[in-house]
Amino acid sequence: MLKLTNLHKIFNYGKVNENYVLKDINLEVPTGDFITIIGSNGAGKSTLLNLVAGTFFPEAGTVEINGHDVTAWPVHKRAHLVGRVFQDPLQGTAAEMTIEENLSLAVKRGKGRGLRLGLNKNRRAEFKRLLALLELGLEDRLEYPVKLLSGGQRQALTLLMATMGQPQILLLDEYTAALDPKTAIQIVEITKRIVAQHKLTVLMVTHDLKQALAMGNRTVMMDRGKIILDLKGPERENITVRDLLAKFTARSGRELTDDRILLHG
Amino acid sequence: MWLNILQGTIEQGLIFGLLAMGVYLPFRILDFSDLTVEGSFPLGAAVSAVLIINGMNPFLATFIAMLTGVVAGMITGIINTKLKITGLLAGILTMTSLYSINLRIMGRSNIPLLRETTILTVIKGWGLPERYLALIVFTLIVLLIKLLLDYFLYTEIGMALRATGDSPVMIESLGGNTDHIKILGLGLANGLVALSGALACQYQGFADVGMGIGMIVIGLASVIIGEVVIRTSKICFATFGVIIGSIIYRLAIAIALQLGFAPTDLKIVTAILVILALGAPSLRNFMIQDEFAERLMERSASDAQTN
Ligand SMILES: Nc1ncnc2c1ncn2[C@@H]1O[C@H](COP(=O)(O)OP(=O)(O)OP(=O)(O)O)[C@@H](O)[C@H]1O
Ligand SMILES: [Mg+2]
Numbered sequence: 001m002l003k004l005t006n007l008h009k010i011f012n013y014g015k016v017n018e019n020y021v022l023k024d025i026n027l028e029v030p031t032g033d034f035i036t037i038i039g040s041n042g043a044g045k046s047t048l049l050n051l052v053a054g055t056f057f058p059e060a061g062t063v064e065i066n067g068h069d070v071t072a073w074p075v076h077k078r079a080h081l082v083g084r085v086f087q088d089p090l091q092g093t094a095a096e097m098t099i100e101e102n103l104s105l106a107v108k109r110g111k112g113r114g115l116r117l118g119l120n121k122n123r124r125a126e127f128k129r130l131l132a133l134l135e136l137g138l139e140d141r142l143e144y145p146v147k148l149l150s151g152g153q154r155q156a157l158t159l160l161m162a163t164m165g166q167p168q169i170l171l172l173d174e175y176t177a178a179l180d181p182k183t184a185i186q187i188v189e190i191t192k193r194i195v196a197q198h199k200l201t202v203l204m205v206t207h208d209l210k211q212a213l214a215m216g217n218r219t220v221m222m223d224r225g226k227i228i229l230d231l232k233g234p235e236r237e238n239i240t241v242r243d244l245l246a247k248f249t250a251r252s253g254r255e256l257t258d259d260r261i262l263l264h265g
Numbered sequence: 266m267w268l269n270i271l272q273g274t275i276e277q278g279l280i281f282g283l284l285a286m287g288v289y290l291p292f293r294i295l296d297f298s299d300l301t302v303e304g305s306f307p308l309g310a311a312v313s314a315v316l317i318i319n320g321m322n323p324f325l326a327t328f329i330a331m332l333t334g335v336v337a338g339m340i341t342g343i344i345n346t347k348l349k350i351t352g353l354l355a356g357i358l359t360m361t362s363l364y365s366i367n368l369r370i371m372g373r374s375n376i377p378l379l380r381e382t383t384i385l386t387v388i389k390g391w392g393l394p395e396r397y398l399a400l401i402v403f404t405l406i407v408l409l410i411k412l413l414l415d416y417f418l419y420t421e422i423g424m425a426l427r428a429t430g431d432s433p434v435m436i437e438s439l440g441g442n443t444d445h446i447k448i449l450g451l452g453l454a455n456g457l458v459a460l461s462g463a464l465a466c467q468y469q470g471f472a473d474v475g476m477g478i479g480m481i482v483i484g485l486a487s488v489i490i491g492e493v494v495i496r497t498s499k500i501c502f503a504t505f506g507v508i509i510g511s512i513i514y515r516l517a518i519a520i521a522l523q524l525g526f527a528p529t530d531l532k533i534v535t536a537i538l539v540i541l542a543l544g545a546p547s548l549r550n551f552m553i554q555d556e557f558a559e560r561l562m563e564r565s566a567s568d569a570q571t572n
Contacts, residue, residue: 053438079440086434094431096498097424104421105428110440113421145498161439 002029002052002169002201007061009047009225021047023225025061031168034195034202034216038209038244040257043222045205049171052203054078066168080110083162083200085155085175092158095147099138102146102161103127109165130160134190152183156190163194170195172204188215209241219244223252272400274519278512279403280464281483285491285511286414286504287457288484293503294418295450296430300356300481301341302458304363305334307477309459311367314376314472323384327463334459335452337363342448360477367474374474376466383467399468406464407508410457415501417453426450427500458484479532486535487511489542 009022021044029035037045050056051063054075062071065081086092093102104118104127124142131139134156138149146154155175162170172191176184188211195202206212212219219236221229221244228251231239248256284306291299309330316326337359344355368374389398417423428436429446437443458480466472491510495502518531526534541548 075437076440076442079438082438084438091432091434092438094428094435096431097427101424101427105424105436105439105441108421108425108440113425113441115417115420115422117416117419118421118424119419158435165439 001031001064001066002203003027003062003064004048004051005062005064007048007051007063008059009044009051009056010059013059021225022051022058025225025227027220027227027230029201029203031201032199033218034200035204035218035220036212036216037203037205037220037222038207038212039222040224042224044225045222046173048222049084049173049203049205052169053082053084053171079167080165081167082169082171083109083164083167084171085158085162085173087174087177089151089154089158089178092161093146093154096145098143098145099131099149099157100124100127100142102157103130103164106161106164109167111165130164133193134160136186150183152179152187155179155183155187159187159191159194163198163200166198168201170200170202172202174205174207177207209244213239213241213244221248221251223248228252270519270523271516274515275512276399276403276468278515279400279407279508280461280468281487281515282407282508282511283410283457283461283464284480285484285487285507286410287454287461288481289488289491289504289507290414290454290457291451292485293488294427294430295447295454297345297352297447297451298356299338299341299451299454300353301338301359301363301451301455302356302484303477303480304360304367305337305455305458305477306462306465306480307367307472307474308337308363308370309334309462310466310472310476311370311376311474312459313463314378314466315370315372317378317381317383317467318376323382323387323467327384327460327467330463331456331460334462335456337459338451338453338455339448341455342444342451346444346447363477364474371472371474376472377470378467378472379470384464385467403464403468410460411504411508414457415504418500422446422449479535482532482535482539483514485539486542487514489539490514493542 004025004027007022007025008020011019011021025048037048039045047056051058054070054073054077057072062069064070065078070078070081084092094105100119104123107123127142128139131142136153136156138153138157146157149157155178159175176187179187192215194200202216204216213236217236218230218232220227221231229247245256284302288299288302291297312333313323313326313330316329317323341355341359344350344358345352350358385399385402388402389395393401418427425436425441426446426449429441429443429450433443436446462476465476487510488507489510490513491503491506491508494509494513495506497503497506521531521534522528
């Protein structure tokens with residue numbers, strides 16, 4: 001269960017370039033909810049995810065995860081609760097390290113790290129099994145440095161790592177945007193499988209409106225720092241992209257503007 | 266005579282191989298340009314020299330010297346991570362403070378160790394042939410440290426350390442505290458550097474407050490030479506490369522001296538070597554751009570003719 005209460009985020013507070021990015025965000029996310037987040041450029045979607053991850057701290061309001069007030073916890077302290085896949089495939093993995101070394105870092109998510117070797121026979125066998133589930137052939141390349149992988153392979157690996165070590169919440173910020181359409185579909189399929197398997201609570205930012213409706217059980221629409229629509233249950237069933245756009249215009253008083261938006265005609 | 270020079274050069278290369286590992290760790294693994302080295306090297310020498318002339322067991326003295334290096338490195342790490350002062354400046358601040366501290370520890374700018382009991386004189390007493398004593402001792406020490414460092418970099422903490430230099434965002438999202446990891450890494454690195462300083466002063470027979478000057482560049486030169494000789498991303502080969510690089514560097518310096526270079530000119534020779542090696546990719550780009558610009562000019566000239 002994730003609970004955001006009266007969250008405000010202001011960048012450069014009190015300076016000339018002050019930027020009020022999130023204005024009184026309230027959101028309750030029961031365990032197992034899969035929320036897709038859409039909205040115009042600069043609406044504050046990434047910032048919202050960053051507040052959940054602990055990358056930034058809010059100027060006011062609280063972030064609660066499973067009843068813990070984690071508002072002041074830095075990223076590393078929240079790591080046992082939150083897994084994350086970044087938009088940039090380069091960010092989620094260590095390029096110079098091998099696939100198995102990267103995975104060994106994820107196994108210890110949020111746990112104490114010691115002077116034991118990071119890899120052993122059991123762990124390798126487990127990694128092979130997990131990688132095989134991705135169906136990308138990575139299980140035969142445990143000792144490859146990650147920098148030799150394609151963007152899609154890296155993103156799949158990051159996804160696997162983001163869900164290892166039992167986090168409760170998975171944050172996905174346009175994580176297929178840098179991939180070609182075919183690879184993106186592949187990654188989405190893998191995501192659905194892993195999310196179902198671990199019963200994760202998901203926040204996913206996407207610019208693909210069709211995907212926003214096809215995935216998950218709830219869609220949140222943001223505009224200029226506010227949540228303007230929270231679609232779930234019967235209201236969300238059978239809704240079309242056209243309806244979604246109409247709702248956006250009705251609520252925000254303007255057209256959805258986004259340089260990367262995908263409307264699918 | 267040649268063989269003597271060669272042996273002496275290798276012995277020096279081994280001692281400075283520890284320094285080079287202490288430079289490799291922050292610069293190549295942590296992605297942190299750590300200048301503390303210039304202060305922690307003479308710190309190791311100062312502490313061990315003072316403890317030895319006061320009669321302490323030289324092994325214990327050397328170990329304590331190493332620990333003081335660890336503390337120095339950790340201080341740089343704390344200045345950087347907790348006070349948010351850039352890594353470069355944090356290192357300079359520690360290094361500058363260490364100059365005063367080293368003088369305080371030593372009480373004067375130079376301490377001779379000629380007739381003192383050092384690690385080497387103790388081991389000589391165990392019956393090793395004097396001729397190869399330093400060579401054998403330093404080879405063993407350097408190999409031991411190399412193996413320990415390799416092992417460490419494959420442990421859970423060691424891997425988190427490598428990830429901190431590679432992708433800090435990622436290791437944080439997996440629960441690694443990059444601040445603590447950096448402090449630890451800088452501590453270890455400067456421990457190695459101080460050990461190198463402690464051994465260097467016992468080998469050469471004196472500690473001098475100015476013996477740290479230029480150590481960064483020497484360490485970097487060794488690391489770069491090692492990377493050229495042994496091209497690999499595997500840690501155990503890379504650390505071996507660093508040691509080999511240090512030995513090759515010492516050989517190059519010995520040759521330069523034999524060729525008649527003044528010892529005082531060697532620092533600029535080393536610096537230029539490092540500039541060329543680190544700048545090679547950019548220099549290549551400039552040349553490509555020049556070539557491209559020339560071709561464009563030629564093309565526009567010929568276009569002008571045809572029109
Ligand atoms: N670290 C930061 N410092 C200052 N301002 C920031 C920072 N990060 C984001 N912002 C500002 O916050 C606003 C919201 O940015 P955010 O990235 O959350 O938008 P977004 O909804 O994810 O947009 P997009 O669809 O373009 O990704 C923008 O005006 C941005 O410039
Ligand atoms: Mg964004």
